[in-house]
Amino acid sequence: MSTVERIVRSPLHALEFANVLLTTPDAVVGASEREVIWTHRGTTLYRYRSSSREYPLPLLLVFALINRPEIFDLRPGGSLIEYLLEEGFDVFLLDWGSPGEEDADMGLDEYVCDELHWAIRETLRASGSDELTLMGWCIGATLCAMYCGLDRGALDASARPGPEREASRNPVRNLALLTMPVDARGSTYATWIGDPEFDVDAVAEQWRVVPGGAVDFANGMLKPVTNFFTTYLRLWQGIQDGGMRRDAYQPMAKWVADNPDFPGKAWSQWIRMMYRDGTLVAGHARLRGMRVDLGRIDQNLLVVTAGADHIAPRPGTMPVFELVSSEDVTHIDRPGGHIGLVAGSAARKEIWPEMADWLRERSER
Amino acid sequence: MADRKQSANPSGEEQIRALYEQAESPTAKAFEELVSKPSFGSLLARSAENVAALSRIGTDLADVALRNLRIAGRADITRLARQLQRTEDKLERVLQEVEQLGDELGHRAADGASNGRDPTGRERVKADS
Numbered sequence: 001m002s003t004v005e006r007i008v009r010s011p012l013h014a015l016e017f018a019n020v021l022l023t024t025p026d027a028v029v030g031a032s033e034r035e036v037i038w039t040h041r042g043t044t045l046y047r048y049r050s051s052s053r054e055y056p057l058p059l060l061l062v063f064a065l066i067n068r069p070e071i072f073d074l075r076p077g078g079s080l081i082e083y084l085l086e087e088g089f090d091v092f093l094l095d096w097g098s099p100g101e102e103d104a105d106m107g108l109d110e111y112v113c114d115e116l117h118w119a120i121r122e123t124l125r126a127s128g129s130d131e132l133t134l135m136g137w138c139i140g141a142t143l144c145a146m147y148c149g150l151d152r153g154a155l156d157a158s159a160r161p162g163p164e165r166e167a168s169r170n171p172v173r174n175l176a177l178l179t180m181p182v183d184a185r186g187s188t189y190a191t192w193i194g195d196p197e198f199d200v201d202a203v204a205e206q207w208r209v210v211p212g213g214a215v216d217f218a219n220g221m222l223k224p225v226t227n228f229f230t231t232y233l234r235l236w237q238g239i240q241d242g243g244m245r246r247d248a249y250q251p252m253a254k255w256v257a258d259n260p261d262f263p264g265k266a267w268s269q270w271i272r273m274m275y276r277d278g279t280l281v282a283g284h285a286r287l288r289g290m291r292v293d294l295g296r297i298d299q300n301l302l303v304v305t306a307g308a309d310h311i312a313p314r315p316g317t318m319p320v321f322e323l324v325s326s327e328d329v330t331h332i333d334r335p336g337g338h339i340g341l342v343a344g345s346a347a348r349k350e351i352w353p354e355m356a357d358w359l360r361e362r363s364e365r
Numbered sequence: 366m367a368d369r370k371q372s373a374n375p376s377g378e379e380q381i382r383a384l385y386e387q388a389e390s391p392t393a394k395a396f397e398e399l400v401s402k403p404s405f406g407s408l409l410a411r412s413a414e415n416v417a418a419l420s421r422i423g424t425d426l427a428d429v430a431l432r433n434l435r436i437a438g439r440a441d442i443t444r445l446a447r448q449l450q451r452t453e454d455k456l457e458r459v460l461q462e463v464e465q466l467g468d469e470l471g472h473r474a475a476d477g478a479s480n481g482r483d484p485t486g487r488e489r490v491k492a493d494s
Contacts, residue, residue, distance in 0.1 A: 003378045040457050041450055101439065102446035118457070125464070192406035199414065206417040214413065221400055221409070225393035237382075 006240060016239050020246060024257070027250035030070035032081050034093070038122040041106075042097025043115045045122050047090075048073075048081050054088030055363035057173065058127035060120065061093045064139035065111070065266060066215050068258045069095050072137075074343050075251040080352060087356045089363065092123045094140075098260040104208040107265035108273070109287045112146050113158055120147075124171055133174035133359060134299075137342060138312055139270070141180030145320070146280070148172055148299060149292040158288050174362045175299040175326075176355065179338055181274055181312040182294070182320050183281040188222055188310075190275040200271045204264035212259025222310050252343065281319050294323040300362045301326040302355065304334070304341055311338040330358055 038045040061081070063069035072093060073081040084091050094116065099106060123132055136144035148170065156168050184190055193200065204210065220227040238244030272279070279285040285292040301324060305314040314333070321329065332354055334341065341351055375383065399405060428438035437445075 003376050006378060041453060100446065101443040102450060105447075118461070121461075188401045191401055191403055192409050195403070195407055195410060197407075198410035203414055203417045206421040214416075218409070222397070223393065224396045224400060225389065230389065230393070233385075 009240075013236070013239050017236055020235065020239070020244070020249065021253075024250045024253045027075075027254045029075065029251045029254055030073045031076060032073045032079060032085070037092065037126045038119065040115065040118060042099055042103060043119070044095045044097060045119045046093045046095060047126060048085055048093065050085040050088055050090055052086070052088050053090050055090065055360070056127075056129055056365045057131060057133055057363040058090045058092055058123050058129055059084065059133045059135060059359065059363075060123050061091065062116065062134065062136040062140040062144050063094065063096065064137060065096060065262055065270075066139065066212065066219075066259065068098075068255065068260065069093055070258075071255050071339065071342055074255060075247060078248070078251075078343060078345070078348065080342050080347070083348065083352050084356065084359075087360070089356075089359065090127055092119075092126070094119045096260075099209055099263045100261070101208045104264045106263040108143070108146070108269045111266060112143050112150070113155060113288050113290075116143055116147050117155065120171060130169075131171050131173040133176065133363060134172045135176040135178065136180065137178040138180070138338070141177040142182065142274075142280070144172075144175060145177060145180060145182070145294060145297060146285070146287065146292045148175055148297045149294045150287065150290050151293075151296070154290045158290065170299075172299050174302070174359065175297065176302040176304070176359070177317075177320070178304045178341055179306055179309055179312045179317065180303070180320065181316045182323075183278050184274045184312070184316040185276070185278050186315055187275070187313055189218070192218070193271055193275055196276075200268045200276075204268040208264050209261035210264060210267045212261050215262055216256075216259040219311060252339075281323070283323075294320065295325050297324040298326050300328040302330045302332070302358050304332045304351065304355070306337055306341050307333065307335040308340075309336075309338040328362075332358075 032048055034046040034048045036044055037047050061069070061072055063072070073079045076082065081091055081093070096111070096115070120132065120134070124130060134144045134147070136142070152168060152170055185194070235244060235249065238249075273285055274280065277284075280292060280294070283291070283293055283295070303317065303320060305317050307314060321331070332351065334346075334351055336344070336346055336351075341347055424439060428440045431438035432441075
């Protein structure tokens with residue numbers, strides 16, 4: 001296309017550009033059929049039934065507290081959940097919902113000791129299995145690791161107060177942690193909020209729920225030129241060259257822009273644990289007074305890291321290998337970014353098959 | 366041949382694009398370095414504190430105004446939602462207890478059936494006795 005032609009066509013391109021941006025909220029994400037198994041407060045447990053279920057062990061996907069879990073089921077042909085169903089797994093998804101001010105008192109304690117604990121119980125009840133695979137992404141992975149790092153007896157007692165009973169068996173057979181931060185004190189975030197003068201608790205108290213937009217803005221500021229400028233420039237160039245795929249761009253753009261608020265208590269705990277004190281990695285973290293010891297993790301363990309991950313950089317995940325007591329440990333490291341692990345063509349071709357192979361070998365009865 | 370000629374003499378637009386590509390990477394890197402400085406962190410942190418405080422003041426003022434008009438404000442809705450959540454928490458625990466008891470009863474019934482006892486623990490009356 002000649003320069004003159006481009007100039008002549010630029011009003012059309014501008015219209016197309018505006019149309020893509022304006023219709024992005026209408027893009028369909030999370031289209032796979034699912035049923036609600038359990039709800040509590042804003043939390044919902046979904047089940048995706050596989051028409052070719054081969055493995056009895058259910059797989060529970062646990063999402064982060066920022067963004068929405070639709071990234072696991074972004075679009076037909078580009079959905080991790082759809083892929084896992086095709087591979088014969090019985091998939092459950094834990095969706096934390098969109099917290100409001102009334103959820104300001106939700107801390108990591110509540111997310112791990114109540115919501116996750118109860119969701120696991122409901123997953124087992126619905127599937128009829130006595131074990132499961134827990135797969136978490138980003139903060140969701142850390143929540144899963146914390147869950148497995150709790151003492152079972154203490155957890156049972158906290159969930160069901162009363163006379164002392166025999167501790168239940170940990171039902172998590174396999175633990176898959178995708179881009180999990182355990183010690184982020186070396187990250188750019190830590191530079192921003194590590195300053196003791198920044199009063200995390202005051203901000204959490206004043207905001208009650210930290211606006212999702214603020215969290216997203218902070219994430220964007222980690223790579224300001226790429227996130228706030230280059231993305232749109234690439235879209236414009238794609239429209240000019242005729243190579244822009246609306247079905248690929250819009251679901252991702254919609255997902256990126258959908259940012260639920262972060263409950264103030266959980267946010268403040270997360271900042272302290274991850275970016276300031278490093279209590280999780282030091283073994284001093286406590287949930288409801290119970291010590292979280294990652295050394296208690298003895299499940300079959302899969303850790304997936306991404307070399308170009310700027311949100312949960314790989315060095316922040318690596319300490320987990322020195323902490324866990326699992327005998328079966330697998331590490332998949334790929335050059336992509338934080339989101340590239342669970343969405344995108346490279347994920348479908350390379351990472352998902354590897355994860356499915358790992359699960360397959362460990363999901364027989 | 367035509368392609369070669371075109372690449373040898375790029376158009377004005379191609380030149381601009383190439384220049385941008387050249388400039389983008391170092392600019393992005395420079396900005397990333399800038400945002401990783403502690404001073405930028407302080408600026409961001411202080412801004413976050415101010416925005417949070419302003420939003421709190423704004424919300425409180427709006428709540429006072431609404432309450433004076435006898436209309437439920439955000440704080441009232443939140444309080445109501447919290448009460449509902451407390452009720453839901455209690456219901457969830459009751460439900461879990463019921464399910465647990467149901468399971469225990471089911472296990473006991475299954476054990477009883479195999480031992481010739483009924484779930485209540487009483488000896489089953491045998492048909493021949």
